[in-house]
Amino acid sequence: MSVNPAAHPPARFRTLVVEDEWPARNYLVELLEASHLAEVVGAVSTIEEARQVLTDPAGELRVDVAFVDVRIVGSGDEAGLELVRSMAQGPSAPMFVLATAYRQHAVEAFELGVVDYLLKPFTEERVQKCLERLVERRPTPAPERPARIVARQGKKLVFLDPGEVWAFEASDRLTSVHTVHGQFALDLSLAAIEASIGRGFLRVHRSWLVSSSYIRELERDGSETRLFVGTGLGPEQPGIFVPVARERAQAVRELLLANSTGVRRG
Amino acid sequence: MNGLDSVPASSRQAAARTPAPLFGRQQWAIALFVVGAGMLLQLLPLLVLERREQSLIPRIVFWVLELPTLIAALTLVYRWALLRRLTTLTTVLMSVTIAVALGSALSALTLFLVTAIQGPGSVLTPSGRPASYLGVTLFGGIFGLFHCGLWALAFVYPAAVEDRRLRAAEADKLRLEAEALRTTAELSRLRSQLEPHFLLNTLNAIAGLVTQDPREARRLLACLGELLGDTLQADGDTQTFGREVAWLKGYASILESRFTGSLRFEWDVATNVQQVLLPRLLLQPILENAVTHGALKRGGPGLVRLSASRQMRDGSPVLVCTVEDDGPGFDPAVTREGGIGLPAARRRLALWSADASFDIRSTGDGTRVVIELPWKA
DSSP states (O other): OOOOOTTTTTOOOEEEEOOOHHHHHHHHHHHHHHHTSEEEEEESSHHHHHHHHHTOOOOSOOEEEEESSSOOOTTTHHHHHHHHHHHHTTTTEEEEEESSOSSSTHHHHHHHHEEEEEEOOHHHHHHHHHHHHHHHHOOOOOOOOOOEEEEEEEEEEEEEGGGEEEEEEEEEEEEEEEEEEEEEEEOOHHHHHHHTTTTTTTTEEEEEEGGGGEEEEEEEEEEEEEEEEEESSSSSSSSEEEEEEEEHHHHHHHHHHOOOOSSOOO | SSSSSSOOOHHHHHGGGOOOOOTHEEEEEEEEHHHHHHHHHHHHHHIIIIOOOOHHHHHHHHHHHHHHHHHHHHHHHHHHHHHHHHHHHHHHHHEEEEEHHHHHHHHHHHHHHHHHOOOOSSSBTSSSSBBHHHHHHHHHHHHHHHHHHHHHHIHHHHHHHHHHHHHHHHHHHHHHHHHHHHHHHHHHHHHHHHHHHHHHHHHHHHHHHHHOOOHHHHHHHHHHHHHHHHHHHHHHHHEEEHHHHHHHHHHHHHHHHHHTTTTEEEEEGGGGGGTTTTTTTTTTTHHHHHTTGGGGGSSSOOOEEEEEEEEEEEEEEEEEEEEOOOOOOOTTTTTTHHHHHTHHHHHHHHHHOTTTEEEEEETTTEEEEEEEEEOOE
């Protein structure tokens, strides 16, 4: 008896991206998400952060695959290799894929048990092939686990439940995530977030991605529209004000009203 | 990895090369021929014209005594003079003196020996009278001089010709080597300016930006195009500071975009330094070093700052250019950290002008490279 894979789609790989270059990081996240075989639970830019995520004792992120850049400029020419070397034998070690512009590390990489070796510049086909290779490596899908995402507060890493996120905000290449616990930094572009951990969020502004379930107020002041996003109603309640782009105001309003009852549309 | 550091061993040995040997196999043949011909030329008139056999014996005794001794002595003196690097005049004077002295002494010895064996009066002068010691000594001196000439012709002249030939060949080889070195250096420099990994990583960044930020992607493509065009087209080793800075700004702008949030550049270039000349892309490895071993090692947003101005040193104008970063610093004495970029840049600067200076200061708060070069416009 054969099992139709389409009927039981395998659980997506929970992936961590370790890459020091901003556009490359966002690009890889985008490609991974586009494959529908993986979801990105964290993207970090240094080896220290990667180590912290992977050795987190609570294991909250449960990373299946780590995509690691070999050369992290701030950490050394072979920092990625060293990370794999020191972690590959661990009890809860994830699978590793190395991603680099350098060909010369391939042999050592395979000796370390790396599953695949991606050369830059990446292509959609190659990343897809890599993930299919990973599927072959892990025929039995891992049990469904609560998904968490990783963000940063200064040098500290924080692990967030996506359900706790009110909104993502981009300001001059810095992205932050707003939650009831406060504001944290994310090393990804808003576009990459929208494609990954921010799936289902509402793009209300060029630099705002909002969770529709936390929108509490919609306020129109002349031509300006803004939202209050948070856990309660009223000025004393925790939350933030989010501007709505003029050209999206009507669409946002209709979408919100379509999912609610009470107010007459118009 | 770079062609600059590997000076071929042969060019280093060139300074200590030895002259062509006096006693090569070919040299011996020539020497034997010349000496034999010389002796025949001396003997022939005696045998053919004069037919006085008894004057032949003292002459043969003299030659047997004198020729080997003289040739050995002159050769030793020649060797010694070469080793001591004596002048040609000194060497010639010494050889002549020794030849005359040996010739005189040995002819006197010949007279003594022949007289002792054959009795008094057995040695005659060409006019038929018994030879006196004074006459024989004079005769011996003249022959010594003659044999010295023979020796020079037989041994020194072929050696000198051979030496000249070797020298010319060696000079040719050195010239070719220098040319090869220059070409290698040129190539490796071009390669390092836009090394493949820089290209591949930049293309990867652009591929990502195409969807994330199309305007930025287009901007990077334009920057990369300019860098490539400049690298492929430019010829010569020199360019104006204005062009240099324009190139560096494109290069920096790509890095800034790739390391968004971690890297920033600042430029403080005086307007009056645009036209000054300097070695092409001298500053690129210095800037790269400030990025990879400085600003990006900070573990937070890092800054690289380039400033340039015209200043006066001892009454003459110089270009002062400073590249500084706010990274954790490194020990410039440890070349591993400095990479190959910095020593190569230092060498190029030294070759460009003996009055140029290159100074690295690295502390825990950052690294600063200061370059001073004489004003050429």
